[in-house]
Amino acid sequence: MATMHTLNTLSEFLLQAKTQFCVYDMGRKINKISTDDFMQFESAQRPYPAPLQRHAQFAITFWNKNENNQHYLWFLKFPLDEQGLLIQGTRNIFLNMVVESLGLMLEKTPSEEQQEQLATNPYVFKPSTDKVAMLNAVINRDLMRPESKYYPTAHNYFANKLGFEHWQEVGVQGICDIAARLDRDNNAQHIAAALPKLPTEPLYSLCLALEHEALPTAINEAIATLISQEAALATPNDVRLSMLIRALSSAPAQGLRTDLYPALFKHNNISQTIVALAGRCWHDLDDEARLLAFFEAAVQQQQGQELFIYLFSDLVAIPSLRNKVLAMLRNPNRTNTLGSAIGLLFRQQRS
Template identity: 30%
Template sequence: MNKIESLSDLFNMVGCQVTYYDLGRCINRITPQQAIQFDRKQQAYPYPFRQHAWLACLLRNTQGERQEQNTEAVIWFLKLPLDEAGALNLGTRDHFIKSIVDKILHKGQEEGLSEALEDSPYAFKPDQERMASFHAILAKDLHQDTSRYFADVIQYLRGDIDSHSDSWQSLGLQGIAELAVRVDQPEEHQLALKALAKAPAPFVSALCHALEHQALPNEIRDSLLAKLGEEQDPMLRASYVRALSKGEFVEQLLLPLFGLLGDLSQCNDDDIHLIAALAAKCPHWIALNPQLLRIIMEKLAHRQDAFIAFKQITAEFSQHPETKQPLWQLLRSERISSQLAQAVGHLFAQTPKSVQ
């Protein structure tokens, strides 16, 4: 057996072609060049999230006549830790590779691959929304047909939408995700705009969560920006931010965000929804806007929860390469409030498990 020194070597050994997707902050297809670079630790992992690489590996058999059969495609969901530089931790990667090779040696290639991730500490299961979006993106990339759920969503949106009706409850998340990946198409574009304007809040929220993985057409982006400044529901505000999050920060975001974040000396449960969306999905915005970062950290420091949320968001920002330096510049500044300075002093206390 040839020496296996990377994930690519492993997949070559078993005769599989691999396509990588990142499922961390949002879903991104990883280019072959990026895959080579992070796999061999030539570059940092391109999409770090909570100090891990969240990978979906699409494996297709390249041996013999089976290579064209869709049934041979397998998807592995891998969660691999990153080191302090944001590169793959080679020790854990090699431990994962060894576990796969051992299963193949003991059970044979077909059975070993089919059982590869059973009881593996490196496997993870995406949540229902993320899984629907990934399958929608994958089907589009592979030029596969839409699901039956897509037709149901299109039929619903073509009709008269009543924001108070519960008819949306029969629709599947898969159909909404398939609408989101097609917002660059004329009919789907108009139906998505109609949904944002008229559909019940749960449908709008689900659509926004699917849109966070897409590059948005300008008209849909502008519709979301307008709704962000008008919305009273804190959960929907966070959903609009998520839908906009893959794009670059635009000036039209400043006033709505500053207005919604409001008083620096207060941070209630409604504020947390928006702050959590910004921290999890929009570090690239925050890295470019020191004032936005300061408002978030001041509000969290003033929250009456023994600095629980402050510690969690600080950990989130300190683990991201774009926000790490701006965060510590802020926290070391002499021009922060006494309350924020007090919160900084509690950073090394034990971090609780959840935001209260």
Template identity: 30%
Template sequence: MSAPPLTLSGIFEQASISPRLYHLGREIAPCSPETFQAFEDQRLPWPLPWQQRARVAITFAPPGDSTSTPLVWFLAFPLDEQGLLEPAMRDGFIHRLLATLGQQPLDALAPVEGVDPLMKDNPLAFDPPPLTMALFHALAARDAGQPASRFSEMAESYFNGLSTREHGSSLGWQGVADIVARKDETRERQWAMCLDALDDQALQALCACLEFFPPTTPELLEALAEQNSVRTGEVAYSCARAGLASREGRASQWADTLLGRDVLADEDLAILAVRGWHHLEHETRLASFLEHLARSSTLDMSRWLKELALLPRLRLPLIMMLRDAPEDSALALRLSPVTRH
């Protein structure tokens, strides 16, 4: 008898199950089975780590039943300092899974009275917050060719100006997530023309979803930048998070403007690290960001450096900049000998 598979990918393959996988951490996006397999084999660091975890949604039909509602596992795998899988908890879950399948090969994966026995008391399992759950459902439905939820019509009417904009608080996450997950350039341009008419709650809801399905058109990015300049407090920051999440050139210019300031607020630094991290894949921007971070007297510099170092594309340039920081720089003064070497 052959040895049982040692990875979740291997178990799915042996059971002839083709799951859909999604990143549910720093970004909410599809994850290829090849990426997940390489991660499980410890051949590849997790590309989108969040809080030192690889947060994944795995959705699949139960074995032998492709017509029922797909099952969904929300799993957060611990990572080592290089972003690779720490396999102990994953292996424990696999042993539990194999034991369950050995007892009930076809029915074991189905939840009993709404409770999935494999997720109960499972240290890998996590409950996504409401926004993450709404965005995941919106993306999964779109990818499966299913219609948007019944809440999308209200959100569509609201943001297109077809219904009154006096009650933005009545919008739920799911409807906004649905229309943002299915947006195109035409819709982005429509939204760009109406951002100034939205109340604070509606604008924040739209921006919160755009953080994970970022703008692609110059018109929407310009409109977000304008609202960032005229709104205040958390509403302004929500516009910055949505805009800087984009990989377009206008968003990179926005990052340059922020980093060119003499003093950068802690919240701006956090936005760049969490939503605009891809703009830091640039020598000048990364150096400027690190100097601003070093000057902050309130942010935990060690924590932020560890988070950024887990990003595969930032790890090497970040380490090199930490080692080569000029002796008279704020960065060098903040770094301990242990951190630098």
């Protein structure tokens, strides 16, 4: 039987306990992480692809078919080094605490005391309600389990069978179930048709669910139209724009998003939208000219220098962007406004 001395990773621990498990990134978006990729990340052989605040945030769902087949869910958050690699000592501390609390085999349902001990573990975190709901929908879909009891009401709502003004009857879990099952029950067609007509509250809840999914063309085009309409206003609604950008962030057609950016970058009152672009559309910023335009737009916002420093710190920690973000600091085409913000960044780093 393995002991703690021979268990070096969470993957080894879960395999030793004879469980099956799935891992999902819970940072910027909910994305499934393959077992091989997760093992390489745990052994510091590859960086975490999309760190958030220099941390890896992920969920592990695991179960033992030979026992009660009950599914368990851990939300874990570990610090990363400058290269995006796991600081392995923190994972080892967590693993030791779990073994001391639950044992090696995970054969029994944890007691209330054991659950409380795990909840107070410094490497356990609590995601937002909307993310938990979306993860539940994604896990149920991936494991071919039925959707929640809230799905039928949400389906009828987006099919406009209840009236769009009756959004209070629709649960967040139902909205997430719809977003995770766009290929069923004409859900994609219903969503595309409903988007221009939705009241603010259900629209925002839907956007927070759609941001995790590769959407079909009809929905992408409907969202892009709403963004274009909002960006054409003299004073666009920053919150609405940020939500719509988040919803479009996983669109397979990158050009559909990036074609919208010049119109967005003309505004100086969209700081939340700028933050949303960095947080959810970071993969669009791998183009040198677009990255520079993004930072130029950031420094034009209210408290632009502070916003620039926050965004720089966020994006430079993403392995795929790090070198390009650092190169931007020396770009000779930058404006004086951006140059001043870069100067403040250097002064803060020296102090």
